Amino acid sequence: MNRFMSRCWMAIHGWLSLPERLLIGLAGGGILLALILPIWSIFLQSQQYPEGLSLFIHARSLQGDLQNINILNHYIGMKPLSIEAFPEFTWMAPVLMGLGGLFILAALVGRRELMPVVSLVLLGFCVFMLWDMSQWLHAWGHDLDPRAPMTVAPFTPPALGFKKIANFVVWSMPNGGGVLIILSSIAGPWVLWRNFRHSS
Amino acid sequence: MRSTFQRSAAAVLVTLSLLAGGCSQQKSPAEEVYVKPGDHDKYYAFLSGGHAGQVYVYGLPSGRLINVIPVFSSNPKTGYGFDEDSKKMMGKYTWGDAHHPALSETKGSYDGRWLFINDNPHGRLARIDLSSFHTAEILGPIPNISGFHAGPFITPNSEYAFAASRFSVPMTHSPEKTVESYAKTFDGVLAGIKIHPETGKMDLDFQVKMPPMDFDLSDSGKGPLDGWTFFTSYNTELAHNKLEINASQHDQDFITALNWKAAAKAVVDGKFTMVNGAKVLDPTQVPGLVYFLPCPKSPHGVDVSPDGKWIVGSGKLSPVAAVFSAEKFLKAVQDKDFDGDWRGIPVIRYASTVMAEVPVGLGPLHTQFDDKGYAYTSLFVDSAITKWKLGSWEVIDRIPVTYNVGHLTAVEGDTMTPGGKYLLSLNKLTKDRFLGSGPEMPTNAQLIDISGEKMRLLLDFPTFGEPHYAQIVSADKIKPKAIFDLAKNNKEGAIHTETEAGVTRNGNQVTVKLATIRTHFTPDVIKLKQGDEVTFHVTSLEQDENIAHGFGIDHYNVNLELAPGDTKTIKWTADKTGIFPFYCTNFCSALHQEMQGYIEVSAR
Numbered sequence: 001m002n003r004f005m006s007r008c009w010m011a012i013h014g015w016l017s018l019p020e021r022l023l024i025g026l027a028g029g030g031i032l033l034a035l036i037l038p039i040w041s042i043f044l045q046s047q048q049y050p051e052g053l054s055l056f057i058h059a060r061s062l063q064g065d066l067q068n069i070n071i072l073n074h075y076i077g078m079k080p081l082s083i084e085a086f087p088e089f090t091w092m093a094p095v096l097m098g099l100g101g102l103f104i105l106a107a108l109v110g111r112r113e114l115m116p117v118v119s120l121v122l123l124g125f126c127v128f129m130l131w132d133m134s135q136w137l138h139a140w141g142h143d144l145d146p147r148a149p150m151t152v153a154p155f156t157p158p159a160l161g162f163k164k165i166a167n168f169v170v171w172s173m174p175n176g177g178g179v180l181i182i183l184s185s186i187a188g189p190w191v192l193w194r195n196f197r198h199s200s
Numbered sequence: 201m202r203s204t205f206q207r208s209a210a211a212v213l214v215t216l217s218l219l220a221g222g223c224s225q226q227k228s229p230a231e232e233v234y235v236k237p238g239d240h241d242k243y244y245a246f247l248s249g250g251h252a253g254q255v256y257v258y259g260l261p262s263g264r265l266i267n268v269i270p271v272f273s274s275n276p277k278t279g280y281g282f283d284e285d286s287k288k289m290m291g292k293y294t295w296g297d298a299h300h301p302a303l304s305e306t307k308g309s310y311d312g313r314w315l316f317i318n319d320n321p322h323g324r325l326a327r328i329d330l331s332s333f334h335t336a337e338i339l340g341p342i343p344n345i346s347g348f349h350a351g352p353f354i355t356p357n358s359e360y361a362f363a364a365s366r367f368s369v370p371m372t373h374s375p376e377k378t379v380e381s382y383a384k385t386f387d388g389v390l391a392g393i394k395i396h397p398e399t400g401k402m403d404l405d406f407q408v409k410m411p412p413m414d415f416d417l418s419d420s421g422k423g424p425l426d427g428w429t430f431f432t433s434y435n436t437e438l439a440h441n442k443l444e445i446n447a448s449q450h451d452q453d454f455i456t457a458l459n460w461k462a463a464a465k466a467v468v469d470g471k472f473t474m475v476n477g478a479k480v481l482d483p484t485q486v487p488g489l490v491y492f493l494p495c496p497k498s499p500h501g502v503d504v505s506p507d508g509k510w511i512v513g514s515g516k517l518s519p520v521a522a523v524f525s526a527e528k529f530l531k532a533v534q535d536k537d538f539d540g541d542w543r544g545i546p547v548i549r550y551a552s553t554v555m556a557e558v559p560v561g562l563g564p565l566h567t568q569f570d571d572k573g574y575a576y577t578s579l580f581v582d583s584a585i586t587k588w589k590l591g592s593w594e595v596i597d598r599i600p601v602t603y604n605v606g607h608l609t610a611v612e613g614d615t616m617t618p619g620g621k622y623l624l625s626l627n628k629l630t631k632d633r634f635l636g637s638g639p640e641m642p643t644n645a646q647l648i649d650i651s652g653e654k655m656r657l658l659l660d661f662p663t664f665g666e667p668h669y670a671q672i673v674s675a676d677k678i679k680p681k682a683i684f685d686l687a688k689n690n691k692e693g694a695i696h697t698e699t700e701a702g703v704t705r706n707g708n709q710v711t712v713k714l715a716t717i718r719t720h721f722t723p724d725v726i727k728l729k730q731g732d733e734v735t736f737h738v739t740s741l742e743q744d745e746n747i748a749h750g751f752g753i754d755h756y757n758v759n760l761e762l763a764p765g766d767t768k769t770i771k772w773t774a775d776k777t778g779i780f781p782f783y784c785t786n787f788c789s790a791l792h793q794e795m796q797g798y799i800e801v802s803a804r
Contacts, residue, residue, distance in 0.1 A: 068744045071718045075790065149791055 011196035014112050020191050021107045024115075027184035028103030031122070034177030035059050035096055040133070042157070043171040044069065055081070056175060059093040076166070077148025078140060086136065096181075099125060103184065112195065119188030126185055134159040229658040232649060235262040243611060243672050245624060246301045246315055247645070249273075250666030253296040255317060255328065260622060260672060261647055263661030271326045271335045272296020272319050279750075279760035280335070283768040289338045297321050299349060300417075300669040304400070308356035308422050308506075308616030312677035314400045316352045316361055323348040325361060325393060327400050331681055332763075339402040343476040344371050344389045350415040350431050354395070356422050356616065360460055361402065363391040364431050368412030371475050382440035386412035390431060390490075391478070392460050406467040407478045408458065408489060411543045412438055414447070415456070417501050417566075422616050423508025425526045427461040430511060432499040433492075436542075448498060448517060452550070454542075455493040455502050455513050457529070462488050484544030491533060492542055494550040496522050496557070501566035501607075505575070505590055506616050510555070514564035514577060520557040521564050521577050523593065528553045556593040560586040565606060566669075568613035570650055571620035576613075578605040578625065585625055585648070587655055599655040601646050603629040609670040610650065619674060623648040623655070626667045633660055643667060682745040684765030693737025694767040698722045710734045716749040716762060717741040718789045721782070724797030729804045732774040739767040750785030753799065761786050774801040 016024065038056035041064075045052045053072075054064040061083055070080040083089050099122055106114040134156070142154040155165055162171045174182060235241055241259030244266075249256055253273030257266045273295050274281020281290055296319035304314040314336075315328040324340035325348070342348065347366030354361045368386040370377040377385040388410035394403050414435040421428035433454040439446030466472070466486050472479035483489040495502075496515030503512045504526075511524040531537070532553055538546040563581025570576070574596065577586050583604050587597040607626045611619030630644040642662035649656040686696060693713055695701055701715040701722040710732045715722040716739065728734065738751045742764035752759045753772065760768045784795035 065744075071742075071744070074718075149794075 007196055007199045010199040011192050012112050012116060014195075016107070016110045016112055016191065021110055023187055023191065024118075025104055025107035027187035028100045028105075028107060030180035030184045031096055031100035031103060034181050035093055035100075037177035037180070038063070038175035039177035039181070041171075041173060041175045043173075044168045045171075046168045049168075059096055059177070060089050062089075075148065075150050076152045077145030077150075079143060079145075081140070088132065095125065103187075112192070115188040115192050119185060122181070122185040122188075126181060130159055226652070229649075229656070233261040233263065233647065233659045235259070235264070240675065241266075242675055243622070244675055244678050245609075245670050245672045246303070247626070247663055247667035247670040248298045248301050248317060249664055250299070250668055251295070251297045252665030253298055253319075254665065255298060255301060255315065256664060256667070257333070258645075258661070258663075259675075260624070261658065263645070263647060263659050267333060269328055269333055269335065271298055271317060271328065272322075272324070272338075276759045277761065279762075279768060282757075282759055283770050285769065286335070289335065291338075291341075293322050293324075296324060298326075298665070298668075300352065301671050302352045302354045302361065303671045303673055304358040304395075305354060305356050305615060306358065310612055310615060310671070310673045310677055311358075312673065312679065314358075315671070316354060316395075316402075318348050318351045318363065320347055320349050320366070323363070325352055325363065325402060327402060329400070330678055332684075333680055336400070337402060339393065339404070342391055342393075342404055343478045344387070344407055344480070345391055347414075350418040352393070353418045353420050353429070355420045355429070355460070356426055358395050358397070360405070360420075360429075360464075361393045361395060362418055362420070362429050362431075362458075362460075363393060364415035364418065365389045366414050366416065368414070371409070371480070379440050382412060383438035386440075388412045388415060388433075389480075390415065390456070390458055392458075392463055394464075404478060406463050406472065407475075407480045408463060409480050409482050410456070410490070411545075413454070413456075414443075416499065419502050419504045419614070420460075421508060421526070422504055422506065423526075424530065425504055425508045425511070427459060429458045429460050430493075430502045430504065431456040431458065432495070432502045432513065434498040434500075451497055451518075452494045453497065453499055453515075454547075455495045455499060455511070455524075457491045457493055457533075457548075459489055462486075490545055492545055492547045493524060493529065493553060494539075494547065496520060500564075503567040503569075503614065506569050506618050508616070510590060512567045512575065512577075514560075514567060516563055516565055516580070519559060519562050519564070521560045521567060521575075521588075522554055523556045523558060523590075524553045525555045528555070558588050558593050559595065560588060561598065566608055568608055568610040568623065569618045570610055570613065570623075571618045574650075576608060576610060576623055576650065576655075578608040580604055580606060580628070583627075585623070585655065587650070597654050599648060599657065601625045601627055601657075602633055602644065602660075603627055603631055607667070607669040609672055611672045612674065613672070619672075621649070621651050622658075622672065623650045624670060624672060626663070626670060628666070630662070634662055683743055684763055686741060686743055686765040689739070689765055689767055691737075691767040691769075693735070693739075693769055695737075695739050696741070698741065703727075705732075708732050712736045714738045714751070715741050716751070716784065716795075718747065719784075719791035719795045721751075721784075721795065721797045726797065726799045728774045728799060728801045730774055730777050730801055731804055732801075734772045734774060736770045736772060737767055738762060738770070740764050747788055748786045749788050749795070751782065752785040753782045754780055756780065758782075759785055774799070777801050777803050 040057040042055040056063040106118045138156045141156045158172045243260040245258040247256045255269040270280035280286045302316045303310040323342045323345040327337040329336040346369045349366035350364035352361035368388045371387045390408040392406045394405040413433040416432040418431040433456045435447035436453045495513040496518035498517045499513045500516040501514045513522045532548045539549045560577045561579040561582040565578045567577045584600045588595045605625045610623045625646040627644045630641045645663045647659040698715045704711045740762035780799040
């Protein structure tokens with residue numbers, strides 16, 4: 001047990017090697033790239049939409065077949081999806097910039113002690129965003145206008161994975177930006193794991 | 201015992217089917233034309249609708265009717281002829297006789313941008329934009345042209361389309377110009393219509409005053425003949441009555457060869473006189489514009505081969521197709537190898553230009569070409585199509601058609617790059633080919649496989665009006681859009697959001713900007729006063745493929761169809777007090793039946 005603790009201690013102390021610094025810097029760059037790439041996508045498919053309808057969530061905007069999805073949603077009384085409805089679109093971009101900057105700073109400073117800190121901050125952000133999205137999806141699927149032409153049972157679209165809702169199958173999954181953020185969040189733990197294995 | 205018998209029977213069957221499979225390299229006609237559900241045809245066929253005034257769009261090889269494009273006739277399905285823009289384009293006419301579709305060309309091949317088609321009785325030329333399949337422009341009535349039959353048959357780079365008069369009339373009328381004075385006072389007219397290379401906009405450029413023959417069909421020269429257009433010209437007898445007898449007396453009539461590049465230059469050089477707004481050239485005063493090429497009796501079609509080496513004239517009252525050499529024709533023009541002149545226009549010596557009189561059969565009308573150097577000539581009287589070889593002039597094959605073929609069209613068969621594969625026989629008569637549907641019958645199109653040595657009938661399908669001619673183009677050349685981009689809609693009265701919709705009034709002039717989107721109109725209650733003159737600008741805010749809305753007003757002759765992102769305008773007078781429902785006439789969604797509104801007209 002003592003030996004394990006000392007290996008942990010050794011793994012998080014000291015200087016990052018040059019390739020490790022580059023990796024952490026790249027992770028920071030990846031987070032910054034998520035500012036321009038779509039982060040998450042929601043994809044709806046049905047018999048009469050074989051080509052599907054797509055919604056792309058960016059750091060600052062919603063893109064894709066927004067109008068058509070809103071037109072379909074209005075039949076069941078769902079509130080229209082818009083950028084204005086979600087405060088996330090005002091603060092997500094600065095937060096991503098901060099996180100990207102944090103990783104680049106950590107790479108420049110080059111201390112392994114910073115790895116648990118930046119990684120936990122980013123992982124915390126990822127978990128929070130997934131929870132945040134789930135609660136919005138829950139809210140949107142449950143806050144249905146009682147005067148809507150079609151009455152459906154309240155539902156929660158998936159934040160990750162797929163679900164059948166009325167005549168649609170809804171898929172939700174990370175897009176380019178999301179994949180980069182997830183990869184960035186495992187860069188720090190991976191560096192620490194390598195150091196842990198090589199310490200003896 | 202029984203199982204042995206079964207086994208040997210099965211073995212025989214397997215052997216037979218293997219043999220059959222090994223022998224039949226060719227697909228059966230059914231396999232050849234079958235396009236399975238969800239798959240697309242390989243070719244578009246654009247068929248003129250004749251006196252239906254429309255263009256019919258079919259898919260080949262299936263023969264499925266895909267769409268109808270209204271051109272010279274109104275069509276409530278799309279609202280064409282109901283909205284102000286299309287009404288203005290159609291002018292005072294509610295019908296036309298659509299004849300010869302011509303796809304725009306670049307370097308002698310279809311480029312898929314526009315389809316031109318002429319209107320015989322009212323002397324008009326229409327242009328369909330193939331990005332929307334909408335009629336975009338109608339030119340005319342073109343002055344001085346009576347009976348616009350010979351055209352448009354555009355040039356290899358779509359520089360010009362042509363028109364010519366089938367029914368000669370005097371260009372300017374005066375009492376002494378009686379019908380009996382036809383030969384002396386009537387004028388035949390050829391016209392060159394310039395096509396803008398970017399926008400496709402059409403403008404009458406020049407006219408050429410000709411003796412009063414009947415100009416029938418035309419084709420523009422290709423390759424060595426680029427710069428020339430050829431018109432068949434019957435009634436060299438200059439008969440004005442009982443034409444079936446009086447215009448069928450000469451054993452030879454003419455193909456009129458027009459040097460359109462020279463005509464365009466003569467206009468620039470100011471060698472014209474203005475007649476009824478047209479710049480008219482007199483070929484007796486401007487030499488080098490037109491020449492006559494004698495052609496067997498009453499020529500109907502004239503068709504230039506893909507390489508531009510041969511000009512095929514079909515004398516409909518002779519049993520041969522006369523083939524002229526482009527090289528010899530050009531040499532005769534250059535060397536002035538003339539057999540005198542007729543009414544001041546040089547007549548080229550028949551013997552020095554004709555290469556062959558191909559014995560195709562009775563009643564030859566039109567010729568099309570494939571990619572292997574073969575020509576296909578339609579025979580109205582024989583009710584057949586003859587395949588023959590360019591160069592050796594031998595007749596290869598002949599296929600009967602049901603019944604009485606007029607035009608025929610092969611895949612890209614009038615271009616410099618024919619596609620081969622299929623030929624469509626556009627028959628004039630149908631008789632017993634389909635289920636009876638009353639005495640007014642459809643016409644019958646027959647799809648013929650021309651990929652082998654022998655022609656092979658694959659399919660019959662009905663066509664409407666009278667497909668005088670058609671164009672078959674490879675499907676990958678046509679790229680229609682699925683929606684109009686609402687953001688780029690800058691039509692008069694267009695709106696981009698529902699908040700811009702509403703009613704504005706200036707005295708009794710009322711403007712209604714009406715939004716349509718699933719599944720409601722905005723506004724859906726419109727209050728008017730009797731006598732209001734209302735302009736409806738109806739916009740579809742939809743941007744989803746295939747979601748079209750309609751706008752119809754009960755008890756009024758109003759109907760529009762709106763494609764996603766489009767705006768149409770209609771003028772309407774509130775002449776009666778009362779309540780008038782309006783509704784979406786085009787099924788749009790699950791709540792289509794709820795898409796309605798009321799116009800309330802109260803006394804002033």
